[in-house]
Amino acid sequence: MMLNSKVKHTLHCICVVSWLSFFSWATEGIRFSPTPVDNIDPWIEYGTIITVLIIFLRLLSFLALPQTLFNLVGLVSLNAFRGKDKLQSSPLLAPFICVRVVTRGLYPNLVKKTVKTNINTLLDAGIENFVLQVVTDKSIGLPQDKRTIETVVPTSYKTKSGALNKARALQYCLEDDVSVLGEEDWIVHLDEETLLTEGSVRGILNFITDGTHSFGQGLITYANNPVKFKSFSKFFQNRICTVADSFRVADDMGKLRCQLTYFNKPLFGWKGSYAGAEKKVSFDWGPDGSKAEDCFFGIVALDQGYSFGFIQGEMQEKSPFTFQDLFKQRKRWMQLLRYFLPHYLFFLASWLTMPLTTSNVVLTQIYPMSVSPTIDFLLSLIGGVPLYMYMFGYIKQFPIHRYSWFRSVLSVIEIALASVLSIIVENLAVICMWGGDWYDFYIVEKDNESEQTSQNIV
Structure with a gap:
């Protein structure tokens, strides 16, 4: 049975709310009862220096909040499965x-x-x-x-x-x-x-x-x-690069x-x-x-x-x-950031600080702590929305309605691999962006039938 665009969008919105609720609960951004993390006094448990550092890194993640909210509003408030538009004139x-x-x-x-x-x-x-x-x-x-x-x-x-x-x-x-x-x-x-x-x-x-x-x-x-x-x-x-571009x-x-x-x-x-x-x-x-x-x-x-x-x-x-071309493409994107910081301050600063904010994935396991219920929830939101976007983008560009159950399971593995690869590549791109000629323009290979390789425009 074919679903109309409004039904598809409604189901998509339910998936958004369900995923973010589950992710926030799993990462303790939402807590319905006291948990062990609520009983940890980080100032005593970890000391002043580590506690200040952890709080700083977590608050640094808020640089990504504006674009997270824009993505969330755009995905939910505007029909994500709009049908064919009719021509307004000949x-x-x-x-x-x-x-x-x-x-x-x-x-x-x-x-x-x-x-x-x-x-x-x-x-x-x-x-x-x-x-x-x-x-x-x-x-x-x-x-x-x-x-x-x-x-x-x-x-x-x-x-x-x-x-x-x-x-x-x-x-x-x-x-x-x-x-x-x-x-x-x-x-x-x-x-x-x-x-x-x-x-x-x-x-x-x-x-x-x-x-x-x-x-x-x-x-x-x-x-x-x-x-x-x-x-x-x-x-x-x-294939993995294409899934990453979801x-x-x-x-x-x-x-x-x-x-x-x-x-x-x-x-x-x-x-x-x-x-x-x-x-x-x-x-x-x-x-x-x-x-x-x-x-x-x-x-x-x-x-x-x-x-x-x-x-x-x-x-x-x-x-x-x-993967090499994916890295060089992302590195070029990162290098352009310095020219636009005054105009896109929070958006670009969130990219430039990505290696620091990504470290929270590991540090939250080593040094569990709660900053405040509101901050904990917003941090879960900042982490949960991008992960949902990989899944949503995959659905938008791949014919999953034709997939068997086994193929659908493989899709989950693909998305997991691609999202991890994308995060690693973009972090490496930030770290390596300061090297090389900033005015070179790297062209990724686009024609697999050609024997030519990628070259630079100087």
Whole structure:
């Protein structure tokens, strides 16, 4: 029997409350009667220095409370299993749309395949007024027709501020003598492996038709186009990385949706796949604005007073193929944090202090103690919500309704392995983030058919 979206969301909310109640009880964040931990006087049992240190580390975890609450509110208050949205107007009446893909040109076959798939998706949706533009550092031999444009960024091109990497390429497209777009045209940004879906195209069209916001983005999933590998080791690593990215799926459905729906601002960051009209904002913000040009762009647009919204539907991407690429991807994310601390203070500080706050998992076992009933409960909430997000994200991107009971048990093992791996990798990324060239832009491998390996953009 097929359940409608409201029933699914209600069941999901029951699961949220049930899980958080169980997790809080298991970690003694909720206590219905006195427990041994209530009888421990840490000042006498452990001494002043250790007690102060333990209390400090536990209170440090509260840096993650704002994003925990945003994730929880987004997952519970907004329908997590929304059905297909109807088009608000005819696709033939939509303004001109440019789907822009920026690539180094390392994986030409992947880009060509992605371009062909996305063009077919747009045509199937009934859109006629569009072009797909590939912006590349070196030519990939993309067939030229009325639907596709290949723009090669000259090696001699320099922006006024010295922007690097992807920001430099995006700024080149905005130059007056290069741009093929008008002031009212819309741009949809995709990575070189990102696939549009019927739902995301409808969402983009409705977002444009509504006309309330200047920029929008939505859900990205990673498991819908599994990669085939000859090596079992690589298959296993990619599978676990994809399961680990279930957290990112839940993060889109929680925190991202909450901030864009209720506040219309990128309060916790902005990512590279989005739709908008951007020429007045620009990408020319120097080397510091190039490390994470998408997040920096969001800050600049926010400061300039633009409004942001959430786009329904989903786009599809790939997770890193190996644990090494997963680590290097996360390390690059961590390195960009120093540029955004004034804007995303609590969000980014919670990432930077992750090795310290993660130590509470061990220290609570060695030095059990209660700070206060309220603090104990909130700490359980901060720990329980992210763990639920791995489970929820898995459900959103994998077809579990088709799984047998045995396969469902294996899914639990997958989620446990992936969540532990993700936590370890992100902690190592924080510890190792200070090494290496901060202006390198590591590209993870995205095309398993290519014999080329991951390289750096300098």
